[in-house]
Amino acid sequence: MDSTAEKTVVKIAHISDIHMSENIEETIGDRLRMVNMFGHNILALAALTDTLNDLDLDIIVVSGDVSRNGNKNALAWAKTWLEEAIAYGDYNIGLHLNQKNKPYIIVPGNHDRFNGKKFQQDRDLENYNQVFGQMPKEKRLSVKGIEVLFSLFDSTTDDGSPALGYIQPQQMVGRHRGKANVNIAVVHHHIAQPPNHHREPQTEIKNEVEALLHFVDSDYDAIMFGHTHKCYAELLPVRLFQRNAKYKKRPYLRWLRRILPFNFISKRRMGEPLDGVSYSREKTRDGKYPSFEYYLRYLYIKEVMDKTVSGPRDFENVKHFYRHIDSIENDFDKRYRELLSRRCLLSMAPSAAQAEAELNGFVILEFNFVAKQLKDIIIRRFAHQGGNRYKEV
Numbered sequence: 001m002d003s004t005a006e007k008t009v010v011k012i013a014h015i016s017d018i019h020m021s022e023n024i025e026e027t028i029g030d031r032l033r034m035v036n037m038f039g040h041n042i043l044a045l046a047a048l049t050d051t052l053n054d055l056d057l058d059i060i061v062v063s064g065d066v067s068r069n070g071n072k073n074a075l076a077w078a079k080t081w082l083e084e085a086i087a088y089g090d091y092n093i094g095l096h097l098n099q100k101n102k103p104y105i106i107v108p109g110n111h112d113r114f115n116g117k118k119f120q121q122d123r124d125l126e127n128y129n130q131v132f133g134q135m136p137k138e139k140r141l142s143v144k145g146i147e148v149l150f151s152l153f154d155s156t157t158d159d160g161s162p163a164l165g166y167i168q169p170q171q172m173v174g175r176h177r178g179k180a181n182v183n184i185a186v187v188h189h190h191i192a193q194p195p196n197h198h199r200e201p202q203t204e205i206k207n208e209v210e211a212l213l214h215f216v217d218s219d220y221d222a223i224m225f226g227h228t229h230k231c232y233a234e235l236l237p238v239r240l241f242q243r244n245a246k247y248k249k250r251p252y253l254r255w256l257r258r259i260l261p262f263n264f265i266s267k268r269r270m271g272e273p274l275d276g277v278s279y280s281r282e283k284t285r286d287g288k289y290p291s292f293e294y295y296l297r298y299l300y301i302k303e304v305m306d307k308t309v310s311g312p313r314d315f316e317n318v319k320h321f322y323r324h325i326d327s328i329e330n331d332f333d334k335r336y337r338e339l340l341s342r343r344c345l346l347s348m349a350p351s352a353a354q355a356e357a358e359l360n361g362f363v364i365l366e367f368n369f370v371a372k373q374l375k376d377i378i379i380r381r382f383a384h385q386g387g388n389r390y391k392e393v
């Protein structure tokens, strides 16, 4: 190994679900007006701030639910907290990112859609957009010579339950990822269920299959989300993303195995909807369908490898079709195996400072590069157990 290869660490703090209130200090009036929806805990926020300021961070990622109810003051407090500091008596609570010239990435969460109201009436992001600007699709940062590409998703676009997530297909379809040294997706809702994660149907992503396929197939090095107020951060082979997922009543494994190859085959057709589920097979001349696996292989050879190949209707029966497919050299199995064994970091950050959350904490992710190639990601978890600092756990 080249001992002169340059080593670089990009240190990212992943925080989520701050739930900032309209007033910096919670009043009795706040509780009466917003039963069951308390905001941030000011002592936790101060401890969080001091802890983050102690760490030498390159980027801060905030994965949604910035505010308790999309109140404009609350969102403005959050922005001030990130960029400068909130004056609180003699004390300043803030990350001073502007002064430090450090960037942050932020996406909206379902709570940011309340626009300061008790219910999600308009369900738009008027207040959020006024304070933080409209969420860009991506943001490219250069840190210590490393190109970091963030893909941002708004998972709060459905008009169903206030906590249910939905990522519009147009946010996923035909999405080109530019080249970068590391690719990170940021979204509020949990697109994958961590192993042994207790499911809560009212707070999940409605189009889980579409979303999961998109994320599995998009070569992200890390996916960051929050929403559940629980902490889970692991580097996993993407095949494990499916473990705790389900699609209607069918075992998900079968669906993912069946649909995933369609997704990478249909990648060639940028701009088309995700059509994996409704793909229909051609028949051979005797009216029989070839097996799903052989049909996938045929499409892969034709559409991804661009090789000349005959379809089922050119053959008398499936046996002849299979023989033809077997005679063409292809790397379908290899490509599929590679896709599923590729590792990706799932980072589910707990609530950073919400008053009634069982756990307040955050995650530090250290991306290690050698000669600008990502080699490893060190995960460090922090929790507030009282006192004026969050502790590494």
Ligand SMILES: [Fe+2]
Binding pocket: 065, 109, 110, 111, 188, 226, 227, 228
């Ligand atoms: Fe949420």
